[in-house]
Every structure is written in structure tokens, then in C-alpha cells.
Amino acid sequence: MDASGLDLLPAGPVQRMVAAANRHDLEGMVAEFADDYENTTPVHPARSFKGSAQVRKNWATIFAGLPDLSLTVHDATTGPGNKVWMEWSNRGTRPDGSVTSSAGVAILTVRDDRIAAAHFYLEPVDHEPVDVDAAVSMVVHGTDSRGGGS
Template identity: 40%
Template sequence: MTDSQALTKLAEAINSHDAESIAACFSVDYVSENPHHPSRNFVGRATVLRNWMAMLTRFPNLTARVLRCATKGDEVWSEWEMVGTLADGTSVTIAGPVIWCTDTQGLVSWARFYLEPVSDEPIRPS
């Protein structure tokens, strides 16, 4: 499986709203890094499953799309946009880049997430 096929498979799994299908895109020993929120770093497919079960409960109509991607060596750089609605009707957009690698089976084995909620708050000068 090529990196672009793995990327497509992951986006399709997210849009299927099936946490098991999403988790199946990741290796058992997957490493997740979140440089802006280091306490969110973790290892393992089981945590991917737990996290996506929670995400899909919070955003039952979540849709994901890849806006851009580029591959260099064994790394895939991708820009994601995810849109969903909370139970109170609030629409939420999460966007940003994800850098990741796949293993020899085409499963995501490592990723660095820079996804953040999109805010329309103006920047206030200091």
C-alpha cells in the first residue's frame, strides 16, 4: 500500500464513523506526538480506538478531508480539515497539518499532530 493509499483509507475510515476501522489504519505500536500538547502523546492502537470512540461520540457527524499532501522519503505531510457539530448545535472545525510515517504493511506507525480548533477571534495587539 502506498502512502497516498493509506491517507485515503484513513480519511474514508474517519468519514465512515467507525472507530474500529479508524484504529485498523494504525500499527499496534503506533506513536502519537502532539508538540503543542505534550500531555496528549501516547503509544498504541488501543488508545487510537479509545480516542476515536470519544471523538465520534462528541461529533457524531464528523467529516474529514485532506486538503493537501506531500511525500518526502518515508514521511507524509498532510493538511486536514475536520468539521462536526456538538450536541448543543455548535459547529466546530479542526484543521492543521499532520506529519506521519507508515510501516511496511501500510499502517500509520508514527504521527505528529498540529491540529487545532479553528477560531475566528481577532488577534489583539499587545
């Protein structure tokens, strides 16, 4: 397997988009999205958007703020309706020297050799020492087993 996991993706716009992101090639990356691209973020609905112009804005900001950003594909598969399911993560260093990393899944729809839509599930990696019992307690009670609030 290639270090970035590109070989896990089917040939086409999703693979090209990830490769362009890893090169920090904004033009190459945006070219893989349909003009009417629709991003749905179910966990954070207010973050959903339409249009490749917002893709450009988002990634220009990301590339400028995380000059060493790298994406890694951990697993991928295809599904009905021209879907590509991609488990992926990213890592980069902020201007203050702190490291940020996120992980999640993107379910992308391909139309006419472009990424037309995505259901986007990407969250910051949580390095807090909260175990599963505390996490379940937080969901049920709004507090963790140590008595803290949410």
C-alpha cells in the first residue's frame, strides 16, 4: 500500500482530489469538484454548503494555515449510485506549532467524472483520557463518571 493510501481509492476524481490535496495543489483539487457540488455535514448541519467556490475558499485557508498538511486514506470502497466511501485522516501543524489531526469518513458521489456531493463526517482526534465508560456517561447524563459536566 502507498503511504497515503491512494491505491485504496478507485481511479477517478476522488483519487485525484486526495493526490492534489497532498501536493497542496489548490487548482488541481478544486478541478475535481462539480460546480454545483453539495457538501452535507450531518453532525454539524450549519457547516453544510453548496458550490465548488466554497471548496476553493476552505482549502485555500487550510493550505495556508497548515503548510505541512497531509491526508491519508485508511480504507475505501465503492457502492451503488456512483458512491465512494472513504475512511481518512489528516494531520498538520498550525502556525503556533501545535499539531492538529482529524479522522472520519466521507461518502462521495461521483457524476460525470467529478465529485458532485459528499456526506462529510470528519472530526478532530480527541486525545483526552476519557474512556468508554465516561463517554457513555456523558451521553446519558451530560457528565462523565468523574463528575465533570459536558
